[in-house]
Amino acid sequence: xxxxxxxxxxxxxxxxxxxxxxxxxxxxxxxxxxxxxxxxxxxxxxxxxxxxxxxxxxxxxxxxxxxxxxxxxxxxxxxxxxxxxxxxxxxxxxxxxxxxxxxxxxxxxxxxx
Amino acid sequence: xxxxxxxxxxxxxxxxxxxxxxxxxxxxxxxxxxxxxxxxxxxxxxxxxxxxxxxxxxxxxxxxxxxxxxxxxxxxxxxxxxxxxxxxxxxxxxxxxxxxxxxxxxxxxxxxxxxx
Numbered sequence: 577x578x579x580x581x582x583x584x585x586x587x588x589x590x591x592x593x594x595x596x597x598x599x600x601x602x603x604x605x606x607x608x609x610x611x612x613x614x615x616x617x618x619x620x621x622x623x624x625x626x627x628x629x630x631x632x633x634x635x636x637x638x639x640x641x642x643x644x645x646x647x648x649x650x651x652x653x654x655x656x657x658x659x660x661x662x663x664x665x666x667x668x669x670x671x672x673x674x675x676x677x678x679x680x681x682x683x684x685x686x687x688x689x
Numbered sequence: 690x691x692x693x694x695x696x697x698x699x700x701x702x703x704x705x706x707x708x709x710x711x712x713x714x715x716x717x718x719x720x721x722x723x724x725x726x727x728x729x730x731x732x733x734x735x736x737x738x739x740x741x742x743x744x745x746x747x748x749x750x751x752x753x754x755x756x757x758x759x760x761x762x763x764x765x766x767x768x769x770x771x772x773x774x775x776x777x778x779x780x781x782x783x784x785x786x787x788x789x790x791x792x793x794x795x796x797x798x799x800x801x802x803x804x805x
Contacts, residue, residue: 610793617798618798618799619693619780619782619796619797619798619799620732620780620796621795621796622793622794622795625793665731665732676722676734676737676745677734677794678734679731679732679734680731681731682731682732
C-alpha cells in the first residue's frame with residue numbers, strides 16, 4: 577500500500593514538445609506529492625510539489641495534474657528543452673513526521689534537438 | 690549554506706572490508722535521511738533520524754548496515770562487512786519539518802560505492 581508506480585521508464589521527446597510522466601499511488605493517507613529532478617552525478621532536487629486540495633499546479637513550464645479520485649498524478653513539461661534531459665522521480669508522503677517520502681522508480685527523459 | 694555534504698564522493702573497496710559513509714546535513718535541519726539508489730531498485734529509504742534519534746530503520750537491508758547520528762551536524766552509514774551487492778550510490782538528505790518549503794528534502798551529491 578506504500579508503493580508509488582511511475583511510468584514510463586524512459587521517454588524521448590523532441591525539443592519543443594510536451595513530456596508527460598505519470599504516477600499512481602495506493603495509500604489514500606498520502607497528502608503531499610512532490611516531483612524530483614536528478615541530473616547525472618547529482619542528487620535529486622525538488623522540482624515542484626502539490627497538495628491534494630488542488631487539481632493542478634503550474635510553475636513555469638512544469639505542471640502537476642492531480643486526480644484524487646483516481647489516485648493518480650502527472651508531470652507535464654511544456655516546450656521541452658535539451659536541458660530538461662534528466663531522471664524524474666515522483667514521490668508521495670504524509671505531511672508531518674519529517675516527510676518520509678516514497679519514491680516512484682524514475683523516468684529517464686531525453687529531449688532531442 | 691553549502692548544502693548537504695557527503696564524503697567520500699567515490700569509494701572503491703574489496704569484499705569484506707568495512708565502509709563508512711559520512712554526511713553533514715544543512716545547518717538547522719532536524720531530519721536526516723539515508724537513501725540507496727540502484728538501477729534495479731531505484732531510490733530506497735534506508736533509515737531516517739529526527740533530532741539525532743533514529744525513527745525508522747525498516748529499510749536497512751541487513752545487520753551489516755548501521756547508521757549513527759552523534760550530533761546535529763554529522764551522521765555516518767557503516768557497512769561491515771561489505772559485499773558486491775552493496776555497490777550503489779548512497780544519498781544523504783535533510784529537511785526542516787514545517788519549514789518554508791514544507792518538508793522539502795535536500796539531497797547531497799551522493800557517494801558512489803563499488804565493492805569488488
